[in-house]
Amino acid sequence: MATSLFLIFISFLLLQMPVSFCLAISTVLAMYLVSDIDTIAIVLKLFRASGNYHLIAVPFFILAGGFMESGGISRRLVNFASNLIGHVRGGLANASVTAAMFFAGISGAAAADTAAVGSLLIPAMKRKGYGSDIATSVMATAGSIGIIIPPSIPMIILGVTASVSIGGLFMGGVLPGILMGCALMVVNYFYCKVRNIEPEPRVPMGQLLRSLVDSILAIITVVIIVGGIVGGIFTATEASVVAAIYAFIVGFFVYKELTLKDLPGIFVKSAVTTGVVVFTVAAASGFGWILTAENIPVMIAEFVISLSEQKWVIFLMLNALFLVMGTFLDPSAIIIIIVPIVWPIIMKLGIEPIHFGIAMIVNMAIGQCTPPVGIALFVASGISGISLNEVLGCYWKYLLAMVTVLLLVIFFPFFSTWLPTMAGYIQTN
Structure with missing residues (x-):
């Protein structure tokens, strides 16, 4: 049945059907054609997968982002980032990276x-x-740093799928996300030096302080989310609700840029995005259920381990797999399909789960901006009005910087485990 499952899935994928539908339809067809299992079982599986308590965080973080964007909070973050580092070479480009890290x-x-x-x-x-x-x-x-720096929807799904602390994953993503931003700023500096792009004038200290004060309520959002989880005040799921309520209060009552007319559009957009994410999770769980029933994860684990006795060789092979899959599959689908397969390998090798999880997330962040399906690349191209062919000559240098950070995260666990260890999510002997 597993062979039929993959063949049907790949066929629909080549027809450019949405990944969630590929997963759901291939699962149902494979069961109907080559199995005597009642298809109602897959319906129950999809329903149970979408009913996980931790998935509540998904719509609330999406809603918080909608309130931030419509309430003028994202604009204030961008303005502060531009005033803060716009005067160094590559200033506006570096301000874009800084603002993206704030918004992440x-x-x-x-x-x-x-x-x-x-x-x-x-x-x-x-x-x-x-x-x-x-x-x-x-x-x-x-x-793409948006899924590395907490909160991160893929981290929530990974935590649910692999039974790993979501708070620990959130903490583990902080340093790699900052490192990724710094690497992109280095590329910006040299690119702007080669093209002789002059930096922005340094803004007066008074203007910088005014932009800081103007954006301080937005920056506090990040402090609330991360600080609340680290301090044990609330869980990652509860943090999503707090973030949404806080963003609404700031945008509606303080900045007064969020209006009642904006709310229906924000709610509809958040609901649609949430529906896509949760349906993908549910569909992928059915797909993974069949793989598990066919004992595919164990067979693949035994095969991979037989290829080498070196832990780091196997770790690199798995990361290469994630990197390739991330270029054409949604992170949610990758997590729910691949994690049940590779988790026995990770456990057998003795790799720290949070370290492995963060490396996987960084891989998928690179996939989010890599052709043929990199969503972040197509969103940016749509805004700038440039074709993919026109951007690739410059683009590969930025991708190379991201891959360099990925290798640092893989070979130096410190970057992904230090903060979780300090916060008590990783126990040391």
Whole structure:
């Protein structure tokens, strides 16, 4: 049945059917054609998968991002980032990265991060002579940091699927996310030096402080989410509700840019996005259920381990698999399909689950901005109005910087385990 499952899935994928539908339809057809299992079983499986308590965090983080964008909070973050580092070479490009990192602490999704910051800064970079290729490259790669820095929707799904602490994954993503942002800023610096793009004038200290004060309520959102989880005040799921309520209060009552007319559109958009995510989770869980029933995870684990006795060789092979899959599959689908397969391998090798999870998330962040299906790249290209062929000559250097960070995360567990250890999510002997 597993062979039929994969053949049907790949066939639908080649027809450019949405991944969630590929997963659901291939699962049902495989069961109907080559199995005597009642198809009502798959319906029950999908229903149970979508009813997980921790998935409540998904709609609330998406809603928080919607309130932030419509309430003027994202604009204030962008303005503060531009005033803070706009005067160094590559200033606007680096401000885009900084703003994306701030917004990543709110939205939890690469596409939302790219759209919210890119709609403001891609046109600004083009006006300042950066070129559409640099503007697109910067925003697509910086937007992908949205799933590394907490909160992160893929981290929530990974925690649910692998029974790993979501709070621990959130803490583990902080340093890799910052490292990724710094790597992109280095590329910005050298690109702007080669193209002789002058930095923005340094803003007066008074203007910088005013922009800080203006954006301080937005920055506090990140502090509330991360600090609340680390301090044990609330769980990651509860943090999503707190973030949404806080974003609404700030946008509606303080900044007064969020209006009652905005709410229906925000709710509908959040509901649609949530529906896509949860349906993908449910469909992928049915797909993974069949693989598990066919004993595929155990067979693959035994095969991979037989290829080498070196832990790091196997770890690199698994990361190469994630990197390839991330270029054409949604992170939610990858997690729910692949994690049940590779988790026995990780446990047998003795790799720290949070370290493995963060490496997997960083891989998928790179996939979010890599053709053929990199959503962040296509969002950024749509905003800048540039074709994929026009951007690739510049783009590969930014991707190389991201892969370099991935290798650092893989070979130096410190980057992904230090904060979780300090917060008590990883116990040391």
